[in-house]
Amino acid sequence: MNSPLQSPIDEQKGIRWPVFLVVSSTDGSSLPSDYKKPFSKRDPAQVERTNLVNLCKLIVKELIDSSVQYGRMLDSDFVPLQHFFIVLEHALRHGLRPKKGLLGPKKELWDLLQTVEKSANEACDITASVRDLPTVRTSLGRARAWIRLALMQKKLADYLKVLIDQRDSVLHEYYEPGALLLCDEAVIVLGLLLGLNVVDCNLCLKEEDLDSQQGVIDFSLYLRTGGNNSMNPTTDTVDSSSMTAVLDQKNYVEELNRHLSATITNLQTRLDGTTTSNTLMKEELALTKQALTKAQEENTLLKEYPVNSNSTNNRSSTYLAAEDAIAEVKLQLAEEKNHRLDLEKELELQMNMRAETEVALKLLEKDIHEKQDTIISLRKQLEDIKVINLEMFRKLQECELELRDKGEMVGRLQTKAAHISHILTNLEQFEELKLTAKRTEDNTRRSMKENMELQSQCRTLEEDLRLEKEWRSSLQDSVVSDRTTMAELKQKLEETQEIRIDYADLEGKHQRLLKLCTDQEKALEEVGVRLRDTKLEADNLKEATVWVSRDAQWAPDELVTHCGLCEKEFNLARRKHHCRSCGEIFCAACSDQQAQLASSAKPVRVCDTCHTRLLQRYSAAS
Known part of the structure; x- marks a missing residue:
């Protein structure tokens, strides 16, 4: 059963492709x-x-x-x-x-x-x-x-x-x-x-x-x-969904690290297998060289011996032994070639997996940078909230001072009004003081009016004070929540630093593995060159020991579109020509030589490669 948090296996190639999934809700709300x-x-x-x-x-x-x-x-x-x-x-x-x-x-x-x-x-x-x-x-x-x-x-x-x-x-x-x-x-x-x-x-x-x-x-x-990752600009508070997203990103980073560790372990195992197979190939190559050396020595001895009726049977048995050795060498070469192709496929798969690992690491680094930017923006918003809180606290103190002064003024006015009323009751008995009493009464009415205005202002100030206290308490609660958020973000930042250190270690391991892969590729190239030389020597040995005349099988015209030597494309001006020796198709420039074959009485058209090989063969026979 393939899990969404596990890497599925491709049945055709046997490759494990990492698939990293991060879970979040569609509307940004908190998860279940x-x-x-x-x-x-x-x-x-x-x-x-x-x-x-x-x-x-x-x-x-x-x-x-x-x-x-x-x-x-x-x-x-x-x-x-x-x-x-x-x-x-x-x-x-x-x-x-x-x-x-x-x-x-x-x-x-x-x-x-x-x-x-x-x-x-x-x-x-x-x-x-x-x-x-x-x-x-x-x-x-x-x-x-x-x-x-x-x-x-x-x-x-x-x-x-x-x-x-x-x-x-x-x-x-x-x-x-x-x-x-x-x-x-x-x-x-x-x-x-x-x-x-x-x-x-x-x-x-x-x-x-x-x-x-x-x-x-x-x-x-x-x-x-x-x-x-949204922030509410009116209240300057962090949405709960953003913290959920940060926790999900943390789980994603941990899952990514686990998959990278498993990938590195698989690469190390394959590298050990490649080293072992390379050692075996070297041993097989040494044995093949020894067999070729023995066959060459036997061929040399056969050339030095004179031809007579007594040595004919020995020579035929020697030729048969040489042919058996050559057949074994061919089989070994075919097996080594197939093994080399398998190794090349393995290297290509490892390169693809390494590229995918690099992509995943880049995505991880990008997410880390985004989290750092989010932390910086949260710090700036916290500083702004602190400045607003200080300003509101200062305004609250000023309002309290103004309210205290106005309360004292109201008390003085009330005392003065009581004193004036007492004077008015004492002056009612005197008719000569009616004018003064009337004036005093007017002053009293004005004072009462001013007192009513002051009372209304006092009530307004009390309501403002109550609102300021509620705003201050809400700001204090927001500051406490912001401090808690900052502590959690600092913890996440420390964990991100640890993840960065792990990433540096993984990158160092990756460079070492890359160096080992490069050395193995060089070794494989050397083995390929040696195998090619071995194959050429085996072909030359076969042509020198056994020569059987046969007619070349012509390559079909509809399957060949380019010259076999210069690899130029055929068209109306560049026509196709068959080599009478090997049967392959070449252009006129690469097949303008003529040579006499065993199956033809007259010289026929051959390619440059066959012409050179036939000249060498004729010179060796002479």
Whole structure:
């Protein structure tokens, strides 16, 4: 069972391609409660199903937005569409039963998809089209072609519903318990695929290599488009979803480090195997050289002995022994050539894996830089919050001082009003003081009016003070939360520094492995040169010991488009000519020599290579 957090194995080449997945919700909200539990307490199958469903949500949302918002038709070069096919393949192969024994029943995804045509007649056409594709040879490639045709037909959700309806009769034979299609998450995936009916696709299957199609998925494209790293500019507080995204990125970095360690271990194992095979090849080459030396010595002795009737039998037995030795040398050369081709393929695969590792390291470094930029912006926002808090505290103190002064003024005015009222009661008995009392009464009314205004101002100031206190308490709470956030971010920064140190160590190991691979390539080149010289010596020995005249078999004209020597392309001016000796096709400039062959009485056209070889042979015979 291939996990989304594990690297799937390509059945055709035996290559392990790393696929790193980062899980986040589509709307930037916090992840389910299962992600807050320790990894040791969660069901791995449940984690895999949740990862696959969340990734399908991310990619389907991107596909629908790209198709509906811009009105574009998606083709095979669209990166999110390629990611969708890879994730859907993981979802369909999740929990697929392996084949038991050589004679066990087939448990391939293609065999399961072929059962759809029994219940849905529309699937017969695409199934027959996939069977007739000449460029697809494996069952996995046919399954990928079937999925693409169903998506273009906008019937992918309907076909998946047919499979889910046959859960008890068909799916239990192909999947293990806990597989995605056997659980409730299959309904969610079905709904997502139903939403893809609004997407138009134009895919050319003949131009794609579906048998060996795998790759690394960069899900930072989808993580940056949501609200994962958003900040609220009005309240200057960090959204909880951003912290969830940071934790997910940490898990992603840890998973990436584990995969890099496993890749380095595999490379070291292959390098040891290559070293061992190189040592064996050197030993076989030494034995081959010894056999050739013995054959040359025997040939020399045969040339020195005079021809007589007594030595004829000995010479024939010696020739037979030489021919046996040459046949053995040819077999050894063929085996060494095949072994060399296998080594070259292994080196090419290692180079591809190294390139993919470098891409993953670049993505990791890019994510680290983005996290550092986020930390810097958070620090700046925290400093701004501190400045605003100080200003609000200063304004609060000024308001308290002003309120105290105004309260004292109100007290003095109340005392003065009481004193004036007492004077007015004493002066009511005196008629001569009526005018003064009237004036005093007017002054009292004015004072009371001013007192009412001061009371209204006091109430306004008290309300302002209450609001200022509430704002201050909210600011203090935000400062406490920001300090907690800063402590967590500092811890994440320290972990990022450790990851950078691990990356430097991995890069050093990578350079050492690269040097070892370069040395092995040089050694292989030297072995190739020695094998080529050995082959030439064996051919010369065979031509010197055995000469059998035979007619050359002519190469067919329709299969040859370039000259065998100068490699120039044939056209109306440059015509094709057959060499009468080797039968290959050359241009007129490379086959203008003539020589007499054993099968012809007159000199015939031969190529430059055969002409030189025939001259050497005639000179040696003379």
